[in-house]
Amino acid sequence: MTFDWKWDFALEILPRLLRATLNTLMAAGAGYAIAMVLGLVFALALRSPWHLPRAVLREVLEFIRSTPLVVQIFFIFYVGPQVGITLSPWVAGMTAIGLHYSAYLAEVYRAGIEAVPRGQWEACRALNMTTRDSYVRIVLPQALPHAIPGMGNYLVGIFKDTPMLSVIGVTELMQAANSIGSETYRFLEPYTLVGVIFLALSLPTAGLVRLGERRLRRKLGL
Amino acid sequence: MDLSAYPLELPKGDCPMVRFMNVTKSYGSLVVLDNLNLDIQRGEMVSVIGPSGSGKTTVLRMLMTLETINGGVIYIDGKPLTHMARGGRLVPADEAHLRRMRASIGMCFQHFNLFPHMTALQNCMEGPVQVLGLSKAEARARAEELLAMVGMIEKKDQHPSRLSGGQQQRVAIARALAMRPRIMLFDEVTSALDPEVIGEVTEVIRKLVAEHDLTMLMVTHQMGFARDISDRICFFYKGKIEEQAAPEQFFTNPQKERTQQFLRAVKDAD
Ligand SMILES: Nc1ncnc2c1ncn2[C@@H]1O[C@H](COP(=O)(O)OP(=O)(O)O)[C@@H](O)[C@H]1O
Ligand SMILES: [Mg+2]
Numbered sequence: 001m002t003f004d005w006k007w008d009f010a011l012e013i014l015p016r017l018l019r020a021t022l023n024t025l026m027a028a029g030a031g032y033a034i035a036m037v038l039g040l041v042f043a044l045a046l047r048s049p050w051h052l053p054r055a056v057l058r059e060v061l062e063f064i065r066s067t068p069l070v071v072q073i074f075f076i077f078y079v080g081p082q083v084g085i086t087l088s089p090w091v092a093g094m095t096a097i098g099l100h101y102s103a104y105l106a107e108v109y110r111a112g113i114e115a116v117p118r119g120q121w122e123a124c125r126a127l128n129m130t131t132r133d134s135y136v137r138i139v140l141p142q143a144l145p146h147a148i149p150g151m152g153n154y155l156v157g158i159f160k161d162t163p164m165l166s167v168i169g170v171t172e173l174m175q176a177a178n179s180i181g182s183e184t185y186r187f188l189e190p191y192t193l194v195g196v197i198f199l200a201l202s203l204p205t206a207g208l209v210r211l212g213e214r215r216l217r218r219k220l221g222l
Numbered sequence: 223m224d225l226s227a228y229p230l231e232l233p234k235g236d237c238p239m240v241r242f243m244n245v246t247k248s249y250g251s252l253v254v255l256d257n258l259n260l261d262i263q264r265g266e267m268v269s270v271i272g273p274s275g276s277g278k279t280t281v282l283r284m285l286m287t288l289e290t291i292n293g294g295v296i297y298i299d300g301k302p303l304t305h306m307a308r309g310g311r312l313v314p315a316d317e318a319h320l321r322r323m324r325a326s327i328g329m330c331f332q333h334f335n336l337f338p339h340m341t342a343l344q345n346c347m348e349g350p351v352q353v354l355g356l357s358k359a360e361a362r363a364r365a366e367e368l369l370a371m372v373g374m375i376e377k378k379d380q381h382p383s384r385l386s387g388g389q390q391q392r393v394a395i396a397r398a399l400a401m402r403p404r405i406m407l408f409d410e411v412t413s414a415l416d417p418e419v420i421g422e423v424t425e426v427i428r429k430l431v432a433e434h435d436l437t438m439l440m441v442t443h444q445m446g447f448a449r450d451i452s453d454r455i456c457f458f459y460k461g462k463i464e465e466q467a468a469p470e471q472f473f474t475n476p477q478k479e480r481t482q483q484f485l486r487a488v489k490d491a492d
Contacts, residue, residue, distance in 0.1 A: 119335035122288055126329040127349035127401060128321055137352060141339050220339035221381030 003188065010189040013180050017193050020176030025201075027093060027172055028159040034098025035158065036151075039105030044135070046110055064103040070164045072096045077168045093165040097158060104154050112147035113139060145217050152209030156202050163194075173197060225295070225305065225312040232300035239264045239299055239405060239437040240285065246293030247280055247461075254280050256461045258294070262405075267431050267438045269448035269469075272458030273484060278441040281458075282407045285439070286329045287320050298323055298405070328403030332410040334390040336382040342369060342393045343378040346400045354401065361400075368396035372426050388419030395426055406430070408440040420444070427451065445488055449473050457481050 045057055064072070076085075077092040087095065116139050124134035163174035177190035228243060238261040247255040255277045262268050270278045283289045284296065287303070295312065296303045305312040306319040315323070336345050346365035350356040356364070369375045372392040382390050391411055398406065408427065412420045424447050430436060431451050442448050448455060448469065455472040457465045457480075465472070465481045476482050 117335075119331060119333055120337065122286075122331065123335035123337065125288055125324075126286055126327075126331075126398065128324045128353050129349065130321075130353075133352050137348065138337055221341070221383060222338055 005188060005192075006186070009184075009186060010193060013190055014193065016180065017173060017176055017190065017197065020171060020173045021197055021201075023170070024159075024162045024172040024174075027090075027097070027162045027165055027170065028155075030094050031097030031101065031162075032155055032158050034094060035101035035105050035154070038098060038102035040109055042102060042106035043109035043113065046106065047113065061103040061106055064100060069096065069100045069161055070167060072100055073164055073168060089165070089168045089170045093168060093170045097161065097165070101154055101158050104157075105151065108147050108150035108154070109143065111150070112143035112145075115146040116142045141220060142222070145213060145220065145222060148209060148213040148216065152206065152213075155209070156205050159202060159205070160198065228295045228302075228305075228312055230302070230307040230310070230312060232297050234300060237297070237300040238262055239266070240439070241297040242281075242294065243297065244294035245284065245291055245296060247277070247284060247289065248292050254461050255284075258461075258463065260456065260463060262437055262439060265435045265437055266453045267440065267451055268454045268456055269452040270439065270441045270456045270458060271443070271445070271448060271484075272464075276458040277461040278458050279409055282329065282409050282439060282441060285405070285407060286327055287324055290314075298326060325401070326404040327407065328398035328401055328405070329407040330391065330394050330398055330409065330411045332413050334382070334387070334394045334414075336390055336394055336397070338382050341379050341381055342374055342385070342396075345382070345393055346397045349397065349401045365396070365400055368399050369393070371399075371429070372396045373422070386419060387415045388422045391415065391423045392426055395423075395430075399430075403436070405437045405439070408438065408442070410441050410443065412442070412444060443488075445473070445485070457484065459484075 042057060042061060046054060046061075048054060073093060073096040076087065076096045077089065080087055080092065120138055120142065121134060124138050129137070162172050165172050166175035166178060169175065173194055177194045180190040181187045232238075232241065240260070240262040242258045242260040245255060245258040246253070258281070260281075270281060272278055280289060284291055285303070291304050295305050301323065302312060302315070303320075303323045304315055306315045307313075336342075337348065340348065343362070343365055346368060347358070347361040350361040350364060351358060354361075366375060366378065369378050372395055374389060374392050374396065377385060377389060377393075382393070385393065395411075411427075412423050415423065424444070427438075427440070428451055431438070440448070440452075449472075450469075452469050454466060455469050456463055457472070457476075457478075459480050465476060465478045467477075472481075473485065476485060
């Protein structure tokens with residue numbers, strides 16, 4: 001067995017892989033956007049005063065967190081049509097990733113919200129603010145800096161999970177590498193490049209997240 | 223709980239600003255306030271003193287509707303606070319009723335509870351803009367006037383983290399006053415402060431007593447200050463008012479054995 005790395009082949013497939021990288025970034029971005037919004041909705045619902053819906057939601061989120069993402073992707077894409085929900089690979093993939101990570105982000109938000117001292121709520125109450133205003137104006141802005149490290153981790157996590165979308169044929173980076181491999185019977189270059197591209201994108205993200213957190217804290221005067 | 227014995231409203235005329243009527247508060251089996259009856263007149267300054275755990279903070283928190291009560295009724299300016307009239311009888315207050323009633327009450331906390339992500343000025347504008355619906359310009363004018371009153375106008379653009387405890391507490395007082403409450407509650411507002419800045423906060427409260435017609439209820443450990451500015455002292459002991467009197471009478475001639483013990487203990491500690 002030999003590693004005969006071919007530079008000219010690597011350079012030849014690079015543009016195709018970079019184009020697929022755009023799709024990967026789009027998938028990660030869209031999935032993350034869904035997860036951020038849905039996660040916040042879930043986090044707030046978990047703090048609602050209604051016991052039964054809260055308990056049900058808690059179990060559902062626990063279920064989502066404790067089953068593999070790839071199973072959820074398959075489920076939504078292949079089982080969905082049997083119950084009348086037919087989604088394109090892209091939409092099914094975004095839904096699965098968004099839903100999966102919203103269950104994690106809900107926990108991150110919840111912890112962030114709980115880190116805001118009780119006295120802040122009491123000050124809101126003493127000023128006769130509505131619950132909605134208390135969240136939007138006072139509590140969530142203070143919860144955000146607490147949540148950012150966790151949010152950053154899951155951003156990298158979502159990004160690294162996008163190759164799973166190749167199982168339902170979303171043309172992201174992994175899918176492109178697979179096609180190149182099956183067309184040319186060369187696997188070393190495409191998969192190595194995929195690894196390098198993931199590394200090149202993941203590494204700066206962690207640094208950017210830390211920077212963002214510091215900036216935000218300073219901007220909020222915390 | 224049978225509420226039929228409680229009036230839907232107190233008779234107009236000389237009704238007190240605040241009336242606690244047989245108010246009981248417990249946490250589980252721990253009875254914190256036991257059948258409390260207390261009237262506070264319009265414009266009166268009442269100081270609440272007593273040992274730690276005697277229920278002083280709880281009295282203020284119930285008035286601010288931060289705690290629900292387990293028995294009795296609290297009236298504000300003759301209208302029930304903790305309850306509301308429905309179908310000719312009192313039922314527990316809903317959020318809409320609480321919001322209406324809370325508008326006349328303001329509170330300052332031991333640990334200030336300023337909004338850390340807002341400047342002093344923004345802290346004082348938040349309630350007036352979001353809750354009272356004032357325009358930014360009106361709210362700013364009002365906030366600046368109050369910050370000047372508490373001597374914090376120069377620091378109006380600072381965040382709380384850049385202010386000393388005494389300065390934060392003065393901003394907190396301005397923030398509460400910006401809502402134009404008729405009743406102000408102070409819960410040990412100087413207890414978390416370094417000794418040398420206590421004076422700047424007590425000066426502001428003195429000014430309020432002298433220049434405003436607010437009704438005030440203040441929990442404090444500063445006996446000299448309470449004696450100076452109060453119309454009445456209430457001594458709490460184990461969830462009951464053990465003794466209450468005008469300051470002179472209370473401090474020079476306390477009637478109850480427990481009051482005398484408490485005052486001796488406080489004096490020894492000084
Ligand atoms: N949220 C709570 N849960 C249980 N017990 C409480 C709670 N808040 C206050 N208490 C108890 O109620 C009693 C009175 O408390 P508080 O009104 O804060 O006393 P004070 O202000 O006079 O020191 C204390 O015994 C305290 O431990
Ligand atoms: Mg207390």
